[in-house]
Amino acid sequence: MQNDRTPAGHAMRRVILFLERIAGALLGLVTILIVASAIGRYGFARPLPDAFDVSRLLLGVAIGWGLASLGFHGTHIKVDLLAHGVGLRMRRWMNAFAWVVLAAFTGLMCWKIWGRVNSAMSGGDATMDLRLPHWPFFLAIWIGLMAALFTTLVRLWLIARHGTDLGEFDGIDEELLEDQKL
Amino acid sequence: QEVTLRLSHWIPPTISPATKGVDPWAASVMEASEGRIEIQIFPAQQLGRAPDHYDMAKDGIVDLSWVNPGYTAGRFPIYAATELPFMVEDSIEGAKAIHEWYMEYGAEQEMSDVKVCFIHPHAPGALHTQETVTGPDGVSGKNVRPAHATMARFVSLLGGGPVQVPAPEVREALSKGTAEAVTFPWGSMYDFNLTEEVPVHLDMPFYISAQVMVMNKASYDGLSDENKAVIDDHCTPEWSGRVAAGWHEDDMAAKDKLLADDSQTFNTPSEDEVAAWREAAAPLTEEWKEAVSAKGGDADAILDAYKAKLEEYGAAY
Amino acid sequence: MSNELIAGGGFVLLFALMAVRVPIGIAMGIVGVGGFAAVVGWTPAFNLLAQSPISTITDFNLTLIPFFVLMGVLATNSGMSSELFRAGRAWLGGFRGGLGLASVGACGGFAAICGSSVATAATMTKIAYPEMRQAGYSDKAATGIIAAGGTLGILIPPSVVLAIYGFITETDIGQLFIAGIVPGILAVLMYMLTVRFWYGRTLPAAEPFRLREAFAALRGVWAVGLLFVAVILSIYFGIVTATEAAAAGALLTAIIGLARRRLTLVTLLDSLVEALRTSVAIYVVLIGATLFGYFLAITQVPQDLTQFLTELGAGRYGTLALILLLFLIMGCFLDAMAMIILMVPIVFPVITQLGFDPIWFGIVVVMTVELGLITPPVGMNVYVINSIASRVSLPTIFRGVLPFVTVDILRLILLIVFPALVLFLPESMN
Ligand code: NA
Ligand code: NA
Numbered sequence: 001m002q003n004d005r006t007p008a009g010h011a012m013r014r015v016i017l018f019l020e021r022i023a024g025a026l027l028g029l030v031t032i033l034i035v036a037s038a039i040g041r042y043g044f045a046r047p048l049p050d051a052f053d054v055s056r057l058l059l060g061v062a063i064g065w066g067l068a069s070l071g072f073h074g075t076h077i078k079v080d081l082l083a084h085g086v087g088l089r090m091r092r093w094m095n096a097f098a099w100v101v102l103a104a105f106t107g108l109m110c111w112k113i114w115g116r117v118n119s120a121m122s123g124g125d126a127t128m129d130l131r132l133p134h135w136p137f138f139l140a141i142w143i144g145l146m147a148a149l150f151t152t153l154v155r156l157w158l159i160a161r162h163g164t165d166l167g168e169f170d171g172i173d174e175e176l177l178e179d180q181k182l
Numbered sequence: 183q184e185v186t187l188r189l190s191h192w193i194p195p196t197i198s199p200a201t202k203g204v205d206p207w208a209a210s211v212m213e214a215s216e217g218r219i220e221i222q223i224f225p226a227q228q229l230g231r232a233p234d235h236y237d238m239a240k241d242g243i244v245d246l247s248w249v250n251p252g253y254t255a256g257r258f259p260i261y262a263a264t265e266l267p268f269m270v271e272d273s274i275e276g277a278k279a280i281h282e283w284y285m286e287y288g289a290e291q292e293m294s295d296v297k298v299c300f301i302h303p304h305a306p307g308a309l310h311t312q313e314t315v316t317g318p319d320g321v322s323g324k325n326v327r328p329a330h331a332t333m334a335r336f337v338s339l340l341g342g343g344p345v346q347v348p349a350p351e352v353r354e355a356l357s358k359g360t361a362e363a364v365t366f367p368w369g370s371m372y373d374f375n376l377t378e379e380v381p382v383h384l385d386m387p388f389y390i391s392a393q394v395m396v397m398n399k400a401s402y403d404g405l406s407d408e409n410k411a412v413i414d415d416h417c418t419p420e421w422s423g424r425v426a427a428g429w430h431e432d433d434m435a436a437k438d439k440l441l442a443d444d445s446q447t448f449n450t451p452s453e454d455e456v457a458a459w460r461e462a463a464a465p466l467t468e469e470w471k472e473a474v475s476a477k478g479g480d481a482d483a484i485l486d487a488y489k490a491k492l493e494e495y496g497a498a499y
Numbered sequence: 500m501s502n503e504l505i506a507g508g509g510f511v512l513l514f515a516l517m518a519v520r521v522p523i524g525i526a527m528g529i530v531g532v533g534g535f536a537a538v539v540g541w542t543p544a545f546n547l548l549a550q551s552p553i554s555t556i557t558d559f560n561l562t563l564i565p566f567f568v569l570m571g572v573l574a575t576n577s578g579m580s581s582e583l584f585r586a587g588r589a590w591l592g593g594f595r596g597g598l599g600l601a602s603v604g605a606c607g608g609f610a611a612i613c614g615s616s617v618a619t620a621a622t623m624t625k626i627a628y629p630e631m632r633q634a635g636y637s638d639k640a641a642t643g644i645i646a647a648g649g650t651l652g653i654l655i656p657p658s659v660v661l662a663i664y665g666f667i668t669e670t671d672i673g674q675l676f677i678a679g680i681v682p683g684i685l686a687v688l689m690y691m692l693t694v695r696f697w698y699g700r701t702l703p704a705a706e707p708f709r710l711r712e713a714f715a716a717l718r719g720v721w722a723v724g725l726l727f728v729a730v731i732l733s734i735y736f737g738i739v740t741a742t743e744a745a746a747a748g749a750l751l752t753a754i755i756g757l758a759r760r761r762l763t764l765v766t767l768l769d770s771l772v773e774a775l776r777t778s779v780a781i782y783v784v785l786i787g788a789t790l791f792g793y794f795l796a797i798t799q800v801p802q803d804l805t806q807f808l809t810e811l812g813a814g815r816y817g818t819l820a821l822i823l824l825l826f827l828i829m830g831c832f833l834d835a836m837a838m839i840i841l842m843v844p845i846v847f848p849v850i851t852q853l854g855f856d857p858i859w860f861g862i863v864v865v866m867t868v869e870l871g872l873i874t875p876p877v878g879m880n881v882y883v884i885n886s887i888a889s890r891v892s893l894p895t896i897f898r899g900v901l902p903f904v905t906v907d908i909l910r911l912i913l914l915i916v917f918p919a920l921v922l923f924l925p926e927s928m929n
Contacts, residue, residue, distance in 0.1 A: 056559040
């Protein structure tokens with residue numbers, strides 16, 4: 001994203017990449033977990049205990065953390081048609097408004113999910129097999145949401161202060177592809 | 183009409199717990215209120231996922247909610263006594279017994295933020311397999327789709343592998359060998375088309391799974407006195423028995439149909455085998471006691487009361 | 500205020516928010532919560548946020564989405580997409596318009612290991628567009644071919660959109676994937692015929708065919724073939740569930756990439772991050788759509804609409820045509836996945852009530868929303884190509900893809916008339 005040349009934007013990108021790598025590693029871990037459980041079930045009639053619950057909860061944590069990246073980079077799935085059709089000044093207003101709405105929604109989720117973490121903690125929700133408590137996973141998701149709220153507000157500030165644009169969703173990382181030419 | 187109550191459940195609107203349990207109950211409430219209460223039914227997870235149904239009533243997302251406490255392991259440790267295997271033989275009388283027992287020993291401890299209305303079990307379910315299983319050692323090395331959290335633990339204890347798939351996907355899991363056995367009520371054999379996949383049945387009251395209808399506290403408190411009376415009249419052990427009867431009837435009809443079908447095999451365990459099953463399940467009771475004690479409950483007293491109620495109603499196995 | 504009015508107002512507000520760049524999922528979420536509040540009250544509406552988002556992101560049945568996304572990213576980053584194009588070129592380059600045919604073939608091949616259309620279009624633009632341009636293809640033809648070929652990503656299994664359709668309608672995702680195979684092959688063939696006979700005369704002449712080179716190129720694509728066969732056969736024969744097949748496919752792709760030294764641990768981690776970003780964007784739409792769905796359900800408008808449509812008297816096929824027309828129109832403006840998530844829960848009861856097969860409808864509806872990816876004014880594939888090949892204008896690409904839109908509609912009609920084309924494979928599974 002060529003629009004992050006401000007020092008704040010630069011520092012933020014590095015922090016977020018670090019978080020994303022942790023979340024990405026979690027995704028890798030879940031992949032291995034599900035394959036291992038399938039092998040265990042098919043080959044030895046013993047699936048890994050709690051592979052079902054633990055993999056879905058871990059993936060939830062990874063997704064929660066990934067929200068921080070979207071809030072900052074602006075790579076949410078959105079309709080850019082009108083934004084590309086209007087002038088820069090108008091687009092800046094549009095971006096700011098969109099990110100105010102995003103921040104408000106993220107804030108609401110932070111508030112309500114904090115309650116969910118608490119009720120899971122006192123209610124004793126646990127996994128089916130090993131009875132691992134749910135709340136540490138929910139807490140990790142909540143921390144990811146808080147990070148997302150923070151990064152969304154930083155992006156909002158960058159829009160307001162420096163007029164930076166939002167990234168577009170396409171799911172392909174240019175830099176990564178550069179050194180992959182055969 | 184004075185008030186609209188929204189009721190949510192998570193099963194298809196066409197199967198018997200809905201048509202012979204929830205729907206007639208709601209109709210009776212509306213009729214008894216002489217049109218003052220309207221109940222809107224939202225089936226099939228239209229307003230929330232099945233495991234979220236308790237919180238949906240608690241949080242006021244709906245007024246009434248049909249909950250399977252077995253979907254949220256650890257949340258309702260006392261109620262989990264109903265999930266212990268080989269306890270209940272008669273689900274209609276059992277529903278009344280559980281209702282009375284739970285109102286006295288559990289509802290205030292773990293469902294205090296809703297009004298418990300009725301208990302809705304199916305007729306005791308069985309173990310359905312591809313090959314003959316009569317004793318607990320038969321489960322070892324088998325992948326079994328369990329009915330709820332306690333059954334999942336049981337399968338693990340017996341040396342089998344619990345396979346978690348949603349009910350509508352059980353047939354596929356069986357036909358593909360992902361699972362080789364399933365604990366299910368009799369009616370599910372036809373509801374989910376499983377007669378070819380698991381034609382061998384262990385004919386003993388293996389377990390029950392008991393849903394609970396709960397009501398949002400504020401929705402109840404906001405009713406006029408005469409409307410409250412209507413709801414109170416419909417939240418009784420007798421109503422628990424009545425809603426259970428419809429489901430029981432269909433489960434038993436399905437069992438009779440299976441018995442009449444030559445392609446289906448029924449095995450009855452010997453007395454020794456029944457004893458072996460009970461012994462194999464003993465650690466589940468210990469685990470249940472630990473879980474209840476951990477939350478400050480007097481586990482022995484609660485369990486004794488549960489057994490006594492089942493005896494009193496002649497519902498114990 | 501009546502529920503109908505609230506629901507209608509909700510849709511208007513939804514489209515207004517989306518138009519000013521509010522993320523689609525967030526717009527659905529905000530309107531969903533607000534609309535629920537209008538019917539039931541603010542406290543319960545806010546309480547939806549305590550349950551629903553967590554339930555969505557921790558739903559086991561959705562975990563196959565990130566796995567299939569990951570598989571596609573890993574395949575791209577380990578060079579499999581370039582190999583596909585090279586193989587296509589070596590075999591089809593001998594025909595007039597051979598590079599175009601090769602691009603379609605490579606898109607189809609890549610679609611067989613990648614679950615997303617946008618990713619397929621983006622990947623192929625990077626690989627095939629420079630080659631076609633160098634060979635003298637017009638921008639219009641080159642980008643049009645890729646934009647159309649890219650749509651195969653969600654039709655040929657694995658497919659994220661089909662998985663979401665299966666999740667929403669509780670139809671078997673494995674069967675849906677298998678059902679996508681024949682229509683996918685049909686699409687490849689029809690696209691190739693379009694390249695050959697619509698664009699044929701304008702395209703540069705053939706390259707010489709060299710048998711030795713053709714076989715050498717095949718050696719490169721074994722990995723793609725292996726992956727597709729492993730994933731699809733294990734689903735077809737039911738050795739594993741679709742989720743397990745997805746995880747195993749992603750893992751296998753990583754192992755092959757590492758073994759061939761096309762991936763390093765660093766690029767592997769980067770691929771995981773990339774897959775995560777894409778997946779999170781999809782999950783945001785799912786979170787919002789779930790909330791919006793609860794709002795619509797509580798208004799009971801979908802039920803009324805179902806009743807209205809079934810009592811309309813337009814007949815089975817008339818009603819189906821109405822529904823597909825609605826999808827086509829909305830597809831001009833809306834993202835394919837968002838449309839499935841938004842509209843399928845509303846029309847699905849009508850479809851089943853009319854006696855149409857849910858698996859068949861899944862394929863038909865995915866083909867319909869596929870069209871939305873390449874029709875103006877909002878066509879995600881065209882946008883993505885434009886963002887990579889930025890010297891080609893949007894109108895040029897839209898004009899280039901027009902012939903393919905026409906054959907897509909033909910193909911759609913074909914599958915409506917002959918549903919067996921879709922259904923015979925999945926029905927042979929049991
Ligand atoms: Na695909
Ligand atoms: Na479009």
